[in-house]
Amino acid sequence: MIIHTGYSELKINSPVVTLGIFDGVHRGHRMLIDHLVKKAGESKGESVVITLFPHPRLVLEKDHANLTFLTTLDEKKELLEKTGIDHLVILDFSNEFSRIPACDFVREILVRRIGTKHLIVGYDHHFGRSGEGDFGTIKQCSGLMDFKVEQLHELETAGGSISSTSIREALLAGRLDDANKLLGYNYLLTGTVVEGRKIGRSIGFPTANIRAEAHKLIPANGVYAVEVSADKGRYAGMLSIGTNPTITSSQVSRSIEVNILNFDRDIYGMDISVNFRKRLRDERRFDSISQLVDQMHIDKEETLKLFA
DSSP states (O other): OEEEESSTTOOOSSEEEEEOOOTTOOHHHHHHHHHHHHHHHHTTOEEEEEEEESOHHHHHOSOOTTOOBSOOHHHHHHHHHTTTOSEEEEEEOOHHHHTSOHHHIIIIIIIIITOOSEEEEOTTOOBSGGGOBOHHHHHHHHHHHTOEEEEOOOOEETTEEOOHHHHHHHHHTTOHHHHHHHHTSOOEEEEEEEOOOOHHHHTTOOOEEEEEOTTBOOOOSEEEEEEEEETTEEEEEEEEEEOOTTTOSSOOOOEEEEEETTOOOOOTTOEEEEEEEEEEEOOOOOSSHHHHHHHHHHHHHHHHHHHO
């Protein structure tokens, strides 16, 4: 996959294109992208995914306090690379960009700059100034500019349609299994290991404190069995999200701490990633630290069984 920042001097053979935010790169997105790759192969062209950065809501909305997303840009790149696309084009989203009329966007960027020969969009796709562009707009423009356009239907499951919103809701409610099924993979979180209070080390469970990127969605408080990628290796781990109520008497900000099993290296300042495999239990306050330690041994046994 070749990554392009912007659209200057692009040289792509018969581009078959789709565009969107693709937050989470979930099963619905991948159905669309799989179709894109298939069509590009059939036409002997190249598959192109166009996305926007930063997220439009960060640019257009004033209140960012409650904005959370399933994937950072780097996570999105990693997930899209696994789909087998030829090109990822990242367009810089700004207030000026948001004011481009829909047909101008099609003519100037999709056709003139990228050279689109075949455009594939999702069932609810909107683009252009104030979201005025939809499938009807694209179809009207395509007739004037000589490229093919098609729209795919949404992917339905037994629980309904798949959307980034439904996945976010599941993660925030602690329904990890539901979220992972909709994603089609285990939810991913990447971040930097930072200094913590070293409380875990004092009770026999040293933890790495993770600082995630701003606006990355953090699942509901609780304890999770995770797979940790750290220092060029992969390890089982127990991850805690919450405020450590047994140890902390006053309310503190949430922390993300992972006890990496069979691992004893200094990784301060390093970036690590965790895949959420299973939610083990809710966060709770124990009557004593010894009760907490007993429960953590139970959590460890359950984690080891999962990875056995």
